[in-house]
Amino acid sequence: MVPYRELSKEELLELKSSLEAKYQEFQSKNLKLDMSRGKPSIEQLDLTMEMMDVLNSHSDLTSEDGLDCRNYGGLDGIPEAKRLMQEIMEVGDEEIIIYGNASLNIMYDTVSRSMTHGVMGSTPWCKLDKVKFLCPAPGYDRHFAICEFFGIEMIPVPMTPNGPDMDIVEKLVSEDEAIKGIWCVPKYSNPQGYVYSDETVIRFANLKPAAKDFRIFWDNAYCVHHLYFDDTVEILNIVGECKKAGNPDMVYKFASTSKISFSGAGIAALVASKANIDDIKKQLAIQTIGYDKINQLRHARFFKNKAGVLEHMKKHAAIMRPKFEAVLNVLETELGGLEIGEWTKPKGGYFISFDSMEGCAKTIVAMMKDAGVVMTNAGATFPYGKDPKDSNIRIAPSFPPLEELELAAQVFTICVKLASVNKLLETK
Numbered sequence: 090m091v092p093y094r095e096l097s098k099e100e101l102l103e104l105k106s107s108l109e110a111k112y113q114e115f116q117s118k119n120l121k122l123d124m125s126r127g128k129p130s131i132e133q134l135d136l137t138m139e140m141m142d143v144l145n146s147h148s149d150l151t152s153e154d155g156l157d158c159r160n161y162g163g164l165d166g167i168p169e170a171k172r173l174m175q176e177i178m179e180v181g182d183e184e185i186i187i188y189g190n191a192s193l194n195i196m197y198d199t200v201s202r203s204m205t206h207g208v209m210g211s212t213p214w215c216k217l218d219k220v221k222f223l224c225p226a227p228g229y230d231r232h233f234a235i236c237e238f239f240g241i242e243m244i245p246v247p248m249t250p251n252g253p254d255m256d257i258v259e260k261l262v263s264e265d266e267a268i269k270g271i272w273c274v275p276k277y278s279n280p281q282g283y284v285y286s287d288e289t290v291i292r293f294a295n296l297k298p299a300a301k302d303f304r305i306f307w308d309n310a311y312c313v314h315h316l317y318f319d320d321t322v323e324i325l326n327i328v329g330e331c332k333k334a335g336n337p338d339m340v341y342k343f344a345s346t347s348k349i350s351f352s353g354a355g356i357a358a359l360v361a362s363k364a365n366i367d368d369i370k371k372q373l374a375i376q377t378i379g380y381d382k383i384n385q386l387r388h389a390r391f392f393k394n395k396a397g398v399l400e401h402m403k404k405h406a407a408i409m410r411p412k413f414e415a416v417l418n419v420l421e422t423e424l425g426g427l428e429i430g431e432w433t434k435p436k437g438g439y440f441i442s443f444d445s446m447e448g449c450a451k452t453i454v455a456m457m458k459d460a461g462v463v464m465t466n467a468g469a470t471f472p473y474g475k476d477p478k479d480s481n482i483r484i485a486p487s488f489p490p491l492e493e494l495e496l497a498a499q500v501f502t503i504c505v506k507l508a509s510v511n512k513l514l515e516t517k
């Protein structure tokens with residue numbers, strides 16, 4: 090494969106017309122494909138259907154501590170659900186609250202409460218002139234959307250395969266009291282699938298923030314979402330590391346079963362120090378009398394423990410792995426050696442991250458749309474939707490059936506090639 094950069098203007102023009110012909114061929118197929126959001130496929134959701142049979146009208150709906158799950162009570166969750174989530178989230182018997190159906194809502198609430206009421210007695214953020222968050226980028230668009238909604242200034246921090254650039258994180262956090270938080274997806278990050286190294290976790294735990302109400306928002310959304318069960322990746326427990334480092338209150342750890350059981354109909358949890366949890370519970374007691382304990386019971390009885398969850402996740406992996414591999418194969422076969430794009434090869438999670446030549450991502454996504462394939466908007470993986478290099482594209486292989494996915498990946502490579510040729514021709 091000859092890198093496109095080495096082609097002459099004539100060769101590029103020739104290539105352009107053959108690529109345009111291929112693109113039009115795809116356009117004429119009237120495709121309707123979607124590689125935009127990281128939703129589980131129907132087959133994945135089917136894996137959990139038996140959970141619906143765990144409880145029925147004859148079931149004893151009493152939790153281990155004797156609470157009638159049909160009634161009010163149990164603000165922070167039932168013991169068996171707490172234990173299950175503690176195991177999945179790889180914490181010991183740290184303080185935990187089991188919330189409702191999904192974790193994004195906990196993250197939103199956590200920011201919202203800090204804005205209106207502050208963090209453990211500190212000045213509410215809304216009373217400060219400026220509140221800033223560090224945003225490792227590319228990252229999860231919905232994290233950034235929460236900041237934008239509350240008028241929190243976002244500062245992008247470059248990502249590396251070992252996690253955010255910690256030199257930058259340490260410097261900024263220690264110098265600027267307006268920095269109150271950082272978003273982290275430490276395992277199989279969204280969208281790159283990167284895993285934070287032990288060194289990164291330890292450096293996080295040892296941060297010396299200027300703001301005493303600075304918190305690490307540790308979103309462990311993909312904690313058990315391995316693609317290769319013979320090559321799983323584990324990370325250090327940030328809550329334990331923060332405790333060891335003398336910073337027990339500095340982290341909130343979030344997770345849910347959204348992509349384990351049913352998306353948006355799972356159970357979600359927050360782990361933090363006792364001081365944080367006590368502070369949060371004061372708000373929680375105003376906000377709700379309690380979350381859905383019947384769903385908590387259903388999850389605890391269906392999965393039983395972490396081993397049960399991992400067995401279940403193997404079935405997810407068997408569906409997801411061929412899809413990831415299909416996309417990666419097409420990328421490698423069609424784009425390998427051309428030097429017009431780079432992509433990650435994750436061992437878990439929900440996404441593949443693609444970086445095109447600078448200034449091409451928006452064009453590629455627009456071309457995909459015109460060919461009937463919906464992708465996540467270019468730029469969505471950066472704060473304010475602005476990718477300074479206009480190069481990052483998030484590929485979500487989970488939802489479409491395998492054949493459709495292969496076709497979508499083919500269309501993608503044509504769009505990448507065409508956009509790159511046009512870019513190179515601009516300077517010839």
Ligand SMILES: Cc1ncc(COP(=O)(O)O)c(C=O)c1O
Pocket residue numbers: 127190191192193194229274279308310344345346347352353357
């Ligand atoms: C990093 C990350 N956090 C959270 C979520 C949403 O989780 P939940 O369904 O628990 O709100 C997603 C979903 O894509 C995600 O990628």
